Amino acid sequence: MAIELYWGSGSPFAWRVMLTLAVKGLDYESKLLEFSKGENKSPEYLKLNPRGKVPTLKDGDFVNYESLAIMSYLERKYPEPPLFGNSPEETGLIWRFLTECESYLVSAGDKIVRPIFFGKGLDKLDEIQQAAQTIRQELKTLEEHLAHATWLVGAQVSAADIAVFPMIQLILRAASKEAAQPFNLQWFPLASLYPNLARWVERIEALPNYQRTYPPHWRA
Ligand SMILES: N[C@@H](CCC(=O)N[C@@H](CS)C(=O)NCC(=O)O)C(=O)O
Known part of the structure; x- marks a missing residue:
């Protein structure tokens, strides 16, 4: 089935x-x-x-x-290829990236991406600026990590890359919207502000079958 x-x-x-x-x-x-x-x-x-x-x-x-x-x-x-690490250390590091993503990128993203996309809560300026700062800090941490690594953990794509990537794409899309302009988010353009992160995004976009995963309404 x-x-x-x-x-x-x-x-x-x-x-x-x-x-x-x-x-x-x-x-x-x-x-x-x-x-x-x-x-x-x-x-x-x-x-x-x-x-x-x-x-x-x-x-x-x-x-x-x-x-x-x-x-x-x-x-x-379906264990192949493994996405949760090849050693206890890799598994532990992957889970660290996953839980950090939920604790910081996802929770800050919720406070800012939703208002930008749906126009509700745009008046909560302090909350939005604080969330934007959290996201800048997370982007910087990822950028520094990727200066010495091709993938977030280990020698191949893992659950860490796969879980973080869509959040990065979502916040970049939010940053490109007109409603984001007053906030001076400084998340964008990725290639000049966060070049290592930009190369990592390209690596994920080159994965087999990636195109089928791309949100259809983002193509419009
Ligand atoms: N923690 C959940 C979050 C799922 C979630 O928030 N999904 C959103 C779309 S991004 C949704 O379905 N929202 C519809 C709703 O809440 O009515 C997960 O990791 O799957």
Whole structure:
């Protein structure tokens, strides 16, 4: 039975799972949900994921949600190529990047990306500036780390790269919006401000099957 992936265009969390499937060369049935039509809150979908969020993965009778939980399930079920490290040290470092990403990039991103995209809460200037500063600090930390590394952990792409990358793409897209201009975010252009990070982004974009993971509405 095919793997089914419920996802939304532009969701960085769904993008993580799509990249995991791409790198592991796993085919899946795409179940693209339209938030604007409330498809993620339909009674059928809420039976799979009571939070009404994406991503959700169904593999045979097994259903799971939360992007990192899905990634770790896929790793155990389809171990090749390994994405959670080749040694205890690599696994520990990968989990450090994952939890740092949730604690800093994701939580700061939520306070600023949402207002920029949806126009709500743009008046919370202090909160936005503080979140922007957290993100600049995280970009700087990643930039310095990538001065000496091709991938975030180990000699090949790992769950750390796959989980962080969609957040970077999301914040760059937010920074390019007109609503972001008054905040002087200094996240952009990546190639001149954060050249190591820009090269790492290009490496991920060159992964096999990457194109299928790119949010369709971002192409427009
Ligand atoms: N922690 C969750 C976050 C999932 C999430 O927030 N998904 C968003 C899209 S980026 C969503 O489905 N939002 C719809 C809603 O909350 O109604 C994960 O890692 O999967």
